[in-house]
Amino acid sequence: MRKMTDLWPRLEPLLRDAERPSRYLNHEFGCVRKQDADFAFCMVYPDTYELGQANQALRILVNVVNASENLCAERAFLPAPAFCDVMRREHLPLFSIESCAPLREFDAIGITLPHELAATNVLETLDLAGIPIRSEDRSENDPFVLGGGPCAYNPEPYAPFFDAISIGEGEEAVPEGLHLIRRMRQEGASRGDVLRALAREDGWYVPSLYRWRSEEEAQEAGSWIEPVEPGLPTVIRKRLFTRFAESNGWELCIVPYAECVHDRLNVEVLRGCARGCRFCQAGMMYRPVRERSADNIVESVLTGLAETGYDEVSLTSLSSTDHSQIADILTRLNKALDGKGVRISVPSQRLDSFGVDMAGLVAGQKKGGLTFAPEAGTQRLRDVINKNVTEDDLFGAIDAAFAAGWRRCKLYFMIGLPTETDDDIKGIASLAQRAYDRAKAAVPPEQRGSIRMSVSCALFVPKAQTPFQWDGQIAPEEAIRRVNLLRHSVKHKAVDVHWHDPETSFVEAVMSRGGREAARWVEAAWKRGARFDAWTECFDEQAWRDAADEAGIDPAVIAQTEYPVERVMPWTHISTGVSSRFLALERRRAQEGATTPDCTFGTCTGCGACPDLDSENMLAAVRMLSGSSASAAAPARGEE
Amino acid sequence: MPDPNLFRLRVEYCKKGRLSMLSHLEIARALERAVRRADLPFAVSQGFSPHMKIAFGSALPVGVGSTCEIFDLQMTRYVAPEKALAALRAASVPDLMPHDCRYIGPRDAAASVVYPVASYQAELSFALEGGLPLPEEVHVVRKKKEKTLKVADYLVGQLATEGAMVTFELEAKPTGSLRPDVLLNACIDAFNATRPEVQEPLHIVSITRTTQRASR
Numbered sequence: 001m002r003k004m005t006d007l008w009p010r011l012e013p014l015l016r017d018a019e020r021p022s023r024y025l026n027h028e029f030g031c032v033r034k035q036d037a038d039f040a041f042c043m044v045y046p047d048t049y050e051l052g053q054a055n056q057a058l059r060i061l062v063n064v065v066n067a068s069e070n071l072c073a074e075r076a077f078l079p080a081p082a083f084c085d086v087m088r089r090e091h092l093p094l095f096s097i098e099s100c101a102p103l104r105e106f107d108a109i110g111i112t113l114p115h116e117l118a119a120t121n122v123l124e125t126l127d128l129a130g131i132p133i134r135s136e137d138r139s140e141n142d143p144f145v146l147g148g149g150p151c152a153y154n155p156e157p158y159a160p161f162f163d164a165i166s167i168g169e170g171e172e173a174v175p176e177g178l179h180l181i182r183r184m185r186q187e188g189a190s191r192g193d194v195l196r197a198l199a200r201e202d203g204w205y206v207p208s209l210y211r212w213r214s215e216e217e218a219q220e221a222g223s224w225i226e227p228v229e230p231g232l233p234t235v236i237r238k239r240l241f242t243r244f245a246e247s248n249g250w251e252l253c254i255v256p257y258a259e260c261v262h263d264r265l266n267v268e269v270l271r272g273c274a275r276g277c278r279f280c281q282a283g284m285m286y287r288p289v290r291e292r293s294a295d296n297i298v299e300s301v302l303t304g305l306a307e308t309g310y311d312e313v314s315l316t317s318l319s320s321t322d323h324s325q326i327a328d329i330l331t332r333l334n335k336a337l338d339g340k341g342v343r344i345s346v347p348s349q350r351l352d353s354f355g356v357d358m359a360g361l362v363a364g365q366k367k368g369g370l371t372f373a374p375e376a377g378t379q380r381l382r383d384v385i386n387k388n389v390t391e392d393d394l395f396g397a398i399d400a401a402f403a404a405g406w407r408r409c410k411l412y413f414m415i416g417l418p419t420e421t422d423d424d425i426k427g428i429a430s431l432a433q434r435a436y437d438r439a440k441a442a443v444p445p446e447q448r449g450s451i452r453m454s455v456s457c458a459l460f461v462p463k464a465q466t467p468f469q470w471d472g473q474i475a476p477e478e479a480i481r482r483v484n485l486l487r488h489s490v491k492h493k494a495v496d497v498h499w500h501d502p503e504t505s506f507v508e509a510v511m512s513r514g515g516r517e518a519a520r521w522v523e524a525a526w527k528r529g530a531r532f533d534a535w536t537e538c539f540d541e542q543a544w545r546d547a548a549d550e551a552g553i554d555p556a557v558i559a560q561t562e563y564p565v566e567r568v569m570p571w572t573h574i575s576t577g578v579s580s581r582f583l584a585l586e587r588r589r590a591q592e593g594a595t596t597p598d599c600t601f602g603t604c605t606g607c608g609a610c611p612d613l614d615s616e617n618m619l620a621a622v623r624m625l626s627g628s629s630a631s632a633a634a635p636a637r638g639e640e
Numbered sequence: 641m642p643d644p645n646l647f648r649l650r651v652e653y654c655k656k657g658r659l660s661m662l663s664h665l666e667i668a669r670a671l672e673r674a675v676r677r678a679d680l681p682f683a684v685s686q687g688f689s690p691h692m693k694i695a696f697g698s699a700l701p702v703g704v705g706s707t708c709e710i711f712d713l714q715m716t717r718y719v720a721p722e723k724a725l726a727a728l729r730a731a732s733v734p735d736l737m738p739h740d741c742r743y744i745g746p747r748d749a750a751a752s753v754v755y756p757v758a759s760y761q762a763e764l765s766f767a768l769e770g771g772l773p774l775p776e777e778v779h780v781v782r783k784k785k786e787k788t789l790k791v792a793d794y795l796v797g798q799l800a801t802e803g804a805m806v807t808f809e810l811e812a813k814p815t816g817s818l819r820p821d822v823l824l825n826a827c828i829d830a831f832n833a834t835r836p837e838v839q840e841p842l843h844i845v846s847i848t849r850t851t852q853r854a855s856r
């Protein structure tokens with residue numbers, strides 16, 4: 001084990017006055033400190049322990065690195081904002097949890113990019129660690145700073161801050177990359193040579209080895225990046241973990257003391273979703289879909305509960321009720337866990353009575369709230385976004401839910417979707433009110449007072465690598481007008497409308513669609529004090545506004561411009577496997593109001609992911625349709 | 641199922657090292673998870689959201705350790721105490737390690753009230769010549785309301801100082817209790833106030849609850 005500085009003696013006295021010291025303690029049940037390794041990696045979640053501890057990428061990558069010969073992995077998180085300031089005042093650098101060692105003493109650190117509002121926290125992390133925030137300013141003695149995660153599918157707004165970025169699933173790519181760094185460093189290679197080698201490995205993007213072109217050059221050349229030397233890939237294809245389905249659903253997991261989000265046993269039951277909602281990035285980037293088998297999942301849940309002592313398990317994925325064996329899995333788990341006081345939760349995108357039946361299987365007597373996401377208020381707009389759900393599906397789900405005992409229901413919608421008109425906004429009000437009436441009819445008269453129906457709206461964010469990547473976001477002022485229209489259109493008192501701040505959605509759109517120039521904006525905003533942007537109470541709108549002037553960019557143009565599909569977007573060199581041609585075709589179908597079915601319930605619709613990644617959907621059994629899709633069963637389409 | 645009141649297991653454990661910085665709620669959650677890992681036949685409540693029938697002793701403040709904490713677990717069947725203890729120890733971390741298990745009667749007082757009197761040992765940042773000044777009253781803020789507690793109502797006997805070590809005993813009253821760290825900090829504030837500013841202020845290094853007992 002390499003000797004690293006132990007900062008605990010300096011940290012401990014500061015914890016006396018810290019809020020929730022349990023965040024910084026280490027010594028959790030299940031945490032590992034590997035001794036026989038000569039290369040140390042630290043996985044960082046760029047937000048607090050409470051928000052990051054249960055993060056799946058963190059758990060998976062720490063485990064795979066620790067399972068690799070010669071490598072060890074630790075975790076680190078950003079302290080809460082007030083404690084960041086205490087650490088700066090005391091000159092205490094950011095430390096890892098396991099060894100309480102300074103981040104800058106590690107050989108490499110990996111920062112996951114979980115959402116579009118984490119960029120300033122990346123800079124806060126690096127600065128607090130005493131590592132230069134720009135790759136070009138780092139010396140031979142600094143750790144390699146690696147990035148990855150969902151936002152890496154448009155890496156450019158983060159490009160100058162990372163030495164290398166892992167695109168796609170990291171189960172294999174991350175240990176491979178670390179082994180390469182270790183081997184070359186031991187042979188005495190320079191930092192630059194290591195990065196040149198890493199850039200030639202599958203799934204690794206080294207931004208500093210590519211010149212960023214001007215708009216004109218990029219449109220002419222068909223790509224924004226130009227390699228600075230021969231032999232570098234010009235398209236970086238994502239890595240796919242093809243052994244996901246057969247891999248064990250249970251893996252070592254840390255049981256924290258502090259109360260954390262998603263503090264429960266999380267068993268990933270399937271990866272990917274091919275429903276094909278046209279606004280959804282996750283639905284494009286995890287293809288093809290892979291399911292773990294019912295036996296694997298049931299076994300993993302029971303082992304995981306016994307090993308961790310958790311009293312709750314979540315069967316995680318983008319939409320777990322789509323698993324081909326979900327009914328069997330839940331029935332078996334219910335039986336095995338009867339009388340143990342264990343809760344099971346199942347995230348679901350499924351908006352029909354089957355989804356409600358599944359929720360009912362695990363809810364027991366305690367029926368909290370149910371959430372459904374119709375996303376749009378009219379059938380026309382739902383067809384545009386390819387949300388293959390009808391009013392009858394929704395009402396069928398509501399009837400089933402309220403008859404089964406649920407009394408609260410939350411409906412999620414997006415405002416500002418492409419082609420949206422005021423009629424679609426009024427359609428949200430109408431749909432919610434009719435949903436309320438349906439709920440009332442399904443409930444005995446004396447209990448109707450307890451019915452709650454709420455509408456929750458967020459501003460549409462055009463995401464890179466989706467069919468709507470070419471569509472602009474509406475301006476925040478227009479968003480507010482539409483929300484007010486919605487508020488006035490809701491007449492029922494029992495239906496309340498919640499609304500998510502459009503300013504943060506604006507930053508998200510810029511980060512999702514921006515090119516390398518957006519990094520200047522991030523840096524200027526952070527220097528003006530922006531950090532923890534995802535926390536409503538910390539979001540500093542003014543800092544971001546002033547930063548735009550300083551960086552000399554117009555973020556509104558980045559967020560709001562609509563382009564034809566011919567435009568070369570700033571992430572064209574990053575491939576999810578889904579072809580640009582398919583995205584363009586899907587956008588055209590959207591404009592025509594034509595829908596595309598889910599390939600996991602029928603035949604291939606030609607997105608390109610399977611041939612490109614030399615893989616295929618791996619289902620544990622045949623998936624059966626339910627709801628309106630079953631009766632309509634549109635014929636599957638090939639590539640046109 | 642036999643009446644779980646018949647099998648009330650009282651477990652004694654320590655809270656020490658870094659983990660003395662955990663809150664009462666964090667400790668409670670950690671213990672419940674240890675019981676589940678130990679696979680003891682714990683009873684589960686009926687009703688809306690079923691949960692483990694476990695009861696905790698009086699709360700220890702964040703930063704205060706202990707060698708003598710207790711919790712009571714209702715079980716659905718008899719497990720020999722030494723077997724239960726072995727299973728719990730195998731499922732626990734060193735700083736929250738159980739060291740004793742025994743059954744208590746169905747009518748015995750609950751863990752939270754059985755031991756109103758507790759003694760504490762504290763280590764200070766330096767040895768004192770003359771001992772600590774003891775204020776007559778301590779002001780605390782509870783639920784946003786300021787409250788004044790009379791030290792004599794809670795302190796049993798004396799506050800004894802020997803070098804850097806302080807020992808004292810506090811009794812919880814049905815109307816409330818005085819936290820050991822609050823009392824000690826009030827003493828230390830009074831002490832620091834008497835000293836010139838240039839000197840390093842005195843502070844607490846650690847506080848440990850060493851025994852708990854019933855009222856006499």
Ligand code: SF4
Nearest residue numbers: 599604605606607610
């Ligand atoms: S290539 Fe075909 S089968 Fe594979 S994910 Fe795309 S649409 Fe589905």
